[in-house]
Amino acid sequence: MDKPNDLMDKLVSLCKRRGFIFQSSEIYGGLNGCWDYGPLGVELKRNVKNLWWSDVVTSRDDMVGLDASVIMNPRVWEASGHVGGFADPMVDCRKCKGRFRADQLYYAVRQGQSRHGGTVSVGFSAIADKAQDALTAMELQLKKKGRQIREWSSDFEPIRYDQQQSDQTPCPVCGEQECLTAPRAFNLMLKTYMGALEDSSSLAYLRPETAQGIFCNFKNVLDTQRLKLPFGIAQVGKAFRNEINPRNYTFRSREFEQMEIEFFCHPSQADQWYKYWRQARFDWYINLGLGSQRLRLRDHDKDELAHYAANCADVEYAFPFGVSELEGIANRTDFDLKQHQECSGKDLTYYDDQTKERFLPYVIEPSAGVDRSVLAFLCEAYTEDEAPDDKGNPKKRVLMKLHPKLAPIKAAVFPLVKKDGMPEVAHKIYDDLKKRWNVFYDEKGAVGRRYRRQDEAGTPFCITVDGQTLQDQTVTIRDRDSLNQDRIGIDKIASYLSEHLGN
């Protein structure tokens, strides 16, 4: 069994070697948190996005698509809460290197008479969600320090560190005085400037999520598409976040791609639709080959829920580096539409002609990370097994067991040898298949080597033209995973692939 990191190292190496994923701007030393998809990677990623689109948009009659701009009016991000809420000011301890959210760090200073008669002031600190919890924690501390204090002279009121700092605030972990930094904002939105002048009036943001483009177009879609509730709007697109610490290959990138659905429904139906999407999205990954042992659906605890969510579940995958989120499905209630209605001053309510009811729809949001899905599919696909070499001795083989629907190359066509008219026949087959699928032609070197190369690319089928082909117009089709070969007529190749690829 590989150590977790071994598997990631091998996968990273294979992805580079075969052209799935490269580091961004590699010749300049790379760029933290940014990655490029190579010729095979872009096919895989497009397959993921196209399958998602056809499964949640074009094959349904209650879904439509959208492609909103990356840069939106900055007021959008005030309404969504990203300008204020996306930035959590952090406080660092210079001594013990601890880091705390400033809004969770409370402090209090209290005067007291010491046993020797002098007046002392003692600082307290605690990490807590509420001032009351901080007070409780500080009173415990007070009892310990109280031994040297004869009498406390003032009241005790915890103050949030981000509202008023004090040098007397000790570090809540190591207790050291005068070691905390001022709260520093980590704004997770990338800024840019629209127009030639770089001043505050031209400040704009690269969207941190695609969702707001959907909410802002809710009324447009409703007014133009003759839709009735419940219905959803789907969007695939790039989003940007200043992640404090990009890590784990493409998993936490600063530029990434999302696949998001906002499904609008009557508030009374929200829970039912939440449960529907929660299951539907989980099943989607399983059907594309993510093993159910490594995939899990985790419901958030009530105290874990964001302020806007009534319910939330994460689709999580057990990556080699840990269990991490691929997609979150949330019941966002009417929070977003309400915010935009207030901030824009535009009516975003829905009127139901039959019930004569006017209301703000509730929203179920299945929000998935494209790059995270791709990485999970790659991790799941990486396989080492043994296959016999030309002398029948078992040899290590590396293959990517990608689901055929995801495989960048659907089939490779080879002449067994580069002579006797085999290349011509093989190339004709290749030309025909290319009209319908992404297929690959290779006539160089030993056929075994060509098979193995396709194994690493995740190509599910290899079609080989041999001496017998020239006699009876049949070819062999080799299965990537089992190594089994079927012999079929050239005229049956397309239907064979169609059946086994599922399209």
Add this chain to the structure above:
RNA sequence: GCGGGUGUAGCUCAGUGGUAGAGCGCAACGUUGCCAACGUUGCUGUCGUCGGUUCGAAUCCGAUCACCCGCUCCA
């Protein structure tokens, strides 16, 4: 952001101050003819980057960038 590690060919890595290497891969030709075959030939490098020490730096020092691990963080 903190601490530790790593950075040399497409990949994996050797190379502790004196002419940049190996295996695999890749390309060409020939042989072979169904699973990384054999032979011959060939290609591949700002030794991550910048600066310093030195007669001389892949090697020593400093800075910086990137990746990995552990903390931290992840509306």
